[in-house]
Each structure stands twice: as structure tokens, then as C-alpha cells.
Amino acid sequence: xxxxxxxxxxxxxxxxxxxxxxxxxxxxxxxxxxxxxxxxxxxxxxxxxxxxxxxxxxxxxxxxxxxxxxxxxxxxxxxxxxxxxxxxxxxxxxxxxxxxxxxxxxxxxxxxxxxxxxxxxxxxxxxxxxxxxxxxxxxxxxxxxxxxxxxxxxxxxxxxxxxxxxxxxxxxxxxxxxxxxxxxxxxxxxxxxxxxxxxxxxxxxxxxxxxxxxxxxxxxxxxxxxxxxxxxxxxxxxxxx
Numbered sequence: 001x002x003x004x005x006x007x008x009x010x011x012x013x014x015x016x017x018x019x020x021x022x023x024x025x026x027x028x029x030x031x032x033x034x035x036x037x038x039x040x041x042x043x044x045x046x047x048x049x050x051x052x053x054x055x056x057x058x059x060x061x062x063x064x065x066x067x068x069x070x071x072x073x074x075x076x077x078x079x080x081x082x083x084x085x086x087x088x089x090x091x092x093x094x095x096x097x098x099x100x101x102x103x104x105x106x107x108x109x110x111x112x113x114x115x116x117x118x119x120x121x122x123x124x125x126x127x128x129x130x131x132x133x134x135x136x137x138x139x140x141x142x143x144x145x146x147x148x149x150x151x152x153x154x155x156x157x158x159x160x161x162x163x164x165x166x167x168x169x170x171x172x173x174x175x176x177x178x179x180x181x182x183x184x185x186x187x188x189x190x191x192x193x194x195x196x197x198x199x200x201x202x203x204x205x206x207x208x209x210x211x212x213x214x215x216x217x218x219x220x221x222x223x224x225x226x227x228x229x230x231x232x233x234x235x236x237x238x239x240x241x
Contacts, residue, residue, distance in 0.1 A: 023068045023231060024107070026149070026238045031106035032078045033068075035061040036092065036099070037153070038115050040217060041083025056081050059218070060226035061109075067227065080105075088116035088125065089133040096137060101144050108141070108148055109230070111195075113155030113177040114216050119170055127176035134180065138188055150188070151234055154181050156195040156216070158208040163215025191237040198229050 027033070035041050043057025056062040056079060065079035082099040084091070089112055092100075100108065114120065116130045141150065157174055159167040178196060185192035202211050202225055211222040218226060 023071050024234060024239065027072075027075060027077060027106055029075045030078065031075070032080060032103055033065075033107045033109070034080045034100060034103050034105035035083060035109045035111075037083040037109075037111035038087045039083070039085035040114070041081060041111055042085045043081070043083070043223075045081050045083070057083070058220075058223075060223040060230060063223060063227040064230060067231070083111075086115060088112060088120075089130055089137065090125070093133060093137055096140070101141065104145065105148055107234075108145075108150045109153065110150065111153030111155070111193075113174070113181065114157065116155075116177060117170060117173050119166065119173070127173065127180065130177055131180040131183070134184060135187070138184055138190075142188060149238060150190050151193065151230070151237070152181050152185050152190050153193045153230075154178050154195050156199055158199055158203070158212045158215050160208045160212050161214035167215070191233050193226075193230055193233045195226060195229070198225060 041057070041059060041061055043059030043062060045055055045057030047055075052065075056065050061079070061081050061083070069077060069079065080103060082103075084095075092112060112134075113130065116125050118124050118126070138150070141148065155174060155177055157163055157167070157171060163170060181192055184190070199208075199211055199222070202222075206221075208215075210219065211225065212218050
């Protein structure tokens with residue numbers, strides 16, 4: 001099988017995961033699932049309109065909406081993508097009420113951190129700044145939406161494209177943000193999806209540029225990998241409850 005065909009297969013064979021017969025069985029009819037974050041979640045989504053093929057973007061969130069929506073049509077779940085390219089925790093904080101809390105999600109997925117690196121953040125945000133702001137965001141969310149289930153995605157990077165030259169230095173800083181996500185997950189008893197470990201392991205099966213075209217943005221195969229792991233972690237955490 002060619003490499004190209006393998007990449008496409010990663011997208012369309014999610015049912016082979018052998019997950020619970022009904023994905024996310026803890027969700028109820030008409031529940032809302034919100035995906036928050038930066039460009040990895042944004043996926044080039046259309047900001048307005050009612051065409052769900054465009055407003056969900058082209059990424060792991062879209063794959064999950066397609067997979068779960070097709071497996072559980074009777075629940076009529078609503079999937080909402082509110083990721084915005086280029087944003088970090090400070091930008092999420094500024095729009096959190098409108099784009100998260102006001103949507104009253106039953107399940108909230110957050111992936112943020114790559115734009116909070118010193119090399120990316122115009123304010124030269126430190127790891128301590130990232131943790132303090134993220135902690136405050138989660139505290140506010142738990143207080144406002146105590147019934148909402150929250151899953152945290154770990155920011156990740158591969159040695160590809162424009163991120164290859166400074167990969168080692170950037171990874172030192174990114175590791176601090178990854179450790180922050182782990183601490184916050186433990187503090188608030190939230191599951192964490194370890195995307196870095198996932199992609200590092202995947203690179204033993206295919207080169208890094210099979211999974212990411214520039215080091216931080218996944219290819220379609222990379223998004224397929226993320227969707228599988230997201231569903232595995234979330235179902236493992238709450239699937240039997």
C-alpha cells in the first residue's frame with residue numbers, strides 16, 4: 001500500500017478502534033461539545049454560516065464530529081469549533097465568556113500552548129505566566145459550569161519545516177508548558193491527551209512530515225491520529241460512567 005493511501009486510511013477507518021459501541025455514552029440528547037484552542041483546532045474553519053462542512057474546520061474536531069455524529073444520530077449532538085489561529089491563553093481568556101461559558105458545553109476540549117512559547121508570543125509570555133492564566137481560566141470554568149466535563153490537550157511539536165532549525169530550544173520551553181498541562185489536569189482531576197508522546201511514537205512508523213507539514217500543524221493523517229487518541233482518552237475517562 002502506498003504512503004498516500006495509508007494517509008487517507010488514517011482518516012476513514014476510525015471505527016476500527018474497538019471503542020465502546022456507542023462513543024461518549026455519558027452524553028445526552030442535544031448536548032453540546034465545544035473544541036477550543038488555536039490554529040490546530042481552528043482548522044481553517046468558516047466563521048459564519050450554517051454549512052457544518054465548513055464551520056467545523058478541517059481537523060481532528062471535524063473528524064470527531066463526523067465519527068460520533070454518524071454513530072449516534074439519535075442523540076442529535078451539537079459540535080462547535082471555537083479555535084482561532086494564532087491564539088494563546090491570553091487571547092482565549094479575553095473571549096472565554098462568549099465563546100465557551102455562554103455555550104454551556106456538556107464536554108469541553110482545550111488545546112492551547114504552542115503560541116504561548118517565547119518565540120511565538122509577542123509579549124514574551126513565560127511558562128509561569130502560561131500556567132497562572134490557564135489555571136485561572138480552568139478555575140472560572142469549573143465554577144461557572146460544574147457539570148461540564150473538560151479534557152486538556154497537550155501542546156506538541158515535531159522537527160519539521162520552519163520549526164526544525166530551533167527545535168531543541170523550542171522544545172525546552174514547550175516541555176514546560178506540557179508539564180503545566182499535566183499539573184493542571186491533576187489539580188482539577190481532568191484527563192490529559194498526551195499528543196507529544198503520540199506523535200513521537202508515530203514517527204517510528206513514518207517520517208515526521210507524514211504527520212505534520214510544518215512541525216505544529218498536522219497533516220490529514222496527523223489529525224486522524226489525534227482524533228483516535230482523543231476518543232480513546234475521553235472514552236477511557238468517562239465512557240463507562
